[in-house]
Amino acid sequence: MKAAILSEFSAVKNVLLQQFVIYLVVGVFVGIGMGSATAMVACISAMAPILMVFTFAGYDSMNGWERFRATLPVSRDALVIGRYANVLLTSLATLVAAFVIALLLGQLVDVLPIDAETAQFISEEMRDPAMIVGGGLMGMCVMLLMTAVLQPFILRYGMTKAMRWVPAGLMLVFFIAVLILPQVIDAPAFLVDFIAWSENPDNLPLLVGGLTVLSLGIYCISCAAAMALYHKKEL
Amino acid sequence: MTDLIRVNGLVKRYGTKTVLDNVSLTVPKGGITGFIGANGAGKTTTIRAILGLMPLDAGTVEVFGELFGINASQSVNRRIKSRIGVVLDTCPFIGDLPIKATGSIMKAAYASWRQGKFEDYLDRFGLDPRKKVKDLSRGMGMKLQLACALAHDPDLLILDEATAGLDPLARDEVLDLLREFVSDDMHGILISSHITSDLDKIADTVTCIDEGRIVFDLEKDAITDMMGIARCRTSEFEQIATSGFFEAGAMRHIRQPHGIDLLAPDRFAFMRRFPEVACDRMSIDDFMQLTLKGELR
Structure with a gap:
């Protein structure tokens, strides 16, 4: 397992710095543009999982790398777990890095070319680091959920086919949900209640914790599904 | 082994x-x-x-x-x-x-x-x-x-x-x-x-x-040391075919523009029997060609 995780990581470690520069530029623009360190951390953290999945998928389809990778002394299960672990670990590392950038932003807020009101808002945000980490965690978890849907199909059928069929499948699921949900619950009223509940700061830890547990659970289920699908893939 | x-x-x-x-x-x-x-x-x-x-x-x-x-x-x-x-x-x-x-x-x-x-x-x-x-x-x-x-x-x-x-x-x-x-x-x-x-x-x-x-x-x-490829003219090929050296249906050959290439399973025996026919050492390439594309007579 260690060999699978490390070899997979070795394949992407050279691009991590490039990706981090992208996260930084986009994140700082979003952060300063929206005048919020929480938004910046959430934005950077949300970018990491999906970019990592696309990076790995791009490499798989390059020069027969995926076939060669399967000749290394690791099982197919280990390859899939290694892939999922790398996406998760690099996403967590990006979250930590984004938080450090937010701390730096908080220190530099007086010298940055931003108006006094925004500077004041960012300074206030910095007094509640848990809120910033929570924002980042929620951004990361939402995108982890998306990668949980994508990854089994990307691993089994390759990125081109997955990108063709998964959105179509999601649209189908969405329309079925739109048709069925009104018969089960009062969706608009539920949404209004949920938004009101989530805006209460006291409920924030529960919301962040719940989303984290839910997304990690679905991520693990997705990993198990990917392992089952990858078992029979011809390479 | x-x-x-x-x-x-x-x-x-x-x-x-x-x-x-x-x-x-x-x-x-x-x-x-x-x-x-x-x-x-x-x-x-x-x-x-x-x-x-x-x-x-x-x-x-x-x-x-x-x-x-x-x-x-x-x-x-x-x-x-x-x-x-x-x-x-x-x-x-x-x-x-x-x-x-x-x-x-x-x-x-x-x-x-x-x-x-x-x-x-x-x-x-x-x-x-x-x-x-x-x-x-x-x-x-x-x-x-x-x-x-x-x-x-x-x-x-x-x-x-x-x-x-x-x-x-x-x-x-x-x-x-x-x-x-x-x-x-x-x-x-x-x-x-x-x-x-x-x-x-x-x-x-x-x-x-x-x-x-x-x-x-x-x-x-067994291919390169033992076998040979005989470069025959049509008349020589016919002479070999009727000589009894090969069993019926065992003469593997390919017709080329300049003659007929014939597989000799034992090139030394072949050369002793037909010294007038050029017989080269068999290469893997020639043997593959004769096996895959050759005809039998």
């Missing part, structure tokens, strides 16, 4: 098309098995099957005496694959990465990886560790694959068109390396190649596949 690879009765079908039809072959310890055949004959598919890269419809693959396949467990994978060095027909490493980073990936995957040995091979092959994989020529990419395949001290090499794209000097260097690899009688090589002259130089046995079926599996010396 113990077999490092023992493939028995492999069958692979795609719908109604059978791409491997009862394929069997062996790679003995201390031996080099040359695997030849036309494009699309089934060489790469067989190699993929041996490496456990695809599910099979029938047959078994034993590597180092252990059953191996697509769903082998982690421990079996580690035990078997860590002892195999693989070279595929195109350089599979990630193009954006420098050669040095490719070494890091391999180092992470193989417990037996020897960084010093890898660097020595890079030096020997003239590969700059800072150069990106995508900037390598086909030949250089093959050399990088060989360096990676050899740097973890494998017991078995599986090479799919490993000498393709190499210039004649580099090819000889690689062939020397392969000879050196099997010289201790503990290692073995399965090498598929279109360049049969390479196999003339290094193979111990030659296995030929055509349309997914093994058409011959012979010791190379």
